[in-house]
Amino acid sequence: MTQALEVEQSSDKRLEAEATRQEPEECITRQEMPPPLPPPRDWKKFYVIVSLTYANFWMASAFSLQAPFFPREAESKGATPTQYGFVFSVFELVIIIMSPVYGKLIPRVSPKFLITSGVLVGGIACCAFGSLDYVPAGTPYIALAFIVRIFEGFGAASLMTASFTIVAATFPDTVATSFSLMETAFGLGLIVGPTIGGALYQVGGFVTPFVVNGGFLLLGCIILGFLLPKTDAERPSGSRNLCGFLFDGGIISYTFSIITCLLFIGFNSATLEPHLRQFNLTPVILGVIFVITGAIYALTTPIWGKICDIGTNPLLINVTGSIMVCIGLLFIGPVPFLPFNATIWTVIGSLVVIGFGLSAKLVSSFVGALQNTV
DSSP states (O other): HHHHHHHHHHHHHHHHHHHHHOOOOOOOHHHHHHOOOOOOHHHHHHHHHHHHHHHHHHHHHHHHHHTTTTHHHHHHHTHHHHHHHHHHHHHHHHHHHHHHHHHHHHTTSSSHHHHHHHHHHHHHHHHHHGGGGGTTTHHHHHHHHHHHHHHHHHHHHHHHHHHHHHHHOOOTHHHHHHHHHHHHHHHOOOOOOOHHHHOOOHOOOOOHHHHHHHHHHHHHHHHHOOOOSOOOOOOOOOOOOOHHHHTTTTHHHHHHHHHHHHHHHHHHHHHHHHGGGOOOOOOOHHHHHHHHHHHHHHHHHHHHHHHHTTTHHHHHHHHHHHHHHHHHHHTTTOOTTTOOOOOOOHHHHHHHHHHHHHHHHHHHHHHHHHHHHH
């Protein structure tokens, strides 16, 4: 009995000694091991965010950079406010018409190809718009401006449609937050466009802003080709009822909300500069005024996206945004029945409220439409 206990004690001591010798070796091994690299999926997500934010930023800038000076230039070429208003608004009209067409092409064409080709077309069209300064006044000027703007709309529609497809496929659990980052980049482009456009117009004339912005878009084709991973959009299995989709009440309401947002952007670009002439502002200050709505839009889209992701009803957010936009439009003029005249501060305050409303409407509309589709 005594011998058995001695054998057990000796074996326990040997085990303790071996464990003591192994512990430092394990500690040294753990300390010398390099930190694990993030999985490839995380790098893919990072490349998607970088590529799409760059493309959306410069495409939005191409849309907005002429707002502080183009109305005056168009009037000097013999164009009426109605005519150059159509030049602004046709951009959004093309997006509305072509987005469903590009959406139908996505299962057959790579979203990466649609994005890079859209940025390429947008960059060429932006540079071409600067050459309008050498076009004779009258009908040729307005006609060419209209055509170039249509091609810009083609490029923007291709970029926006394919961007949302890639975001929905890459970030299925945080679609609203990820989409709001794209909208933030677009809003920042709306900010930089008028400000830099007005400054470059003062320095180098009509051509300079368009060549600079178009050059960044053309550079974006190379960046997108290297950074944006190839993502194949798979067509979901099962039966699909197109008529049921088009006549769904939720889809119709959210589509109408998106259309009204795009209409306001075109309306504001064409009418804000003539409205601000009564204050005798310089082109740079005009550009800063145009920044306000885009700045609020860019800052608040991630907030609305996060609110949608935590489960808030997108329809409630959409109605809230619509009320904000209506209030801003009533005060920016102001409408005749309000007992005060326009001042620079009422205009600024109205643009701030409109920026809040636009971000709420757009983010909730895309998220709500996606939920209805799924």
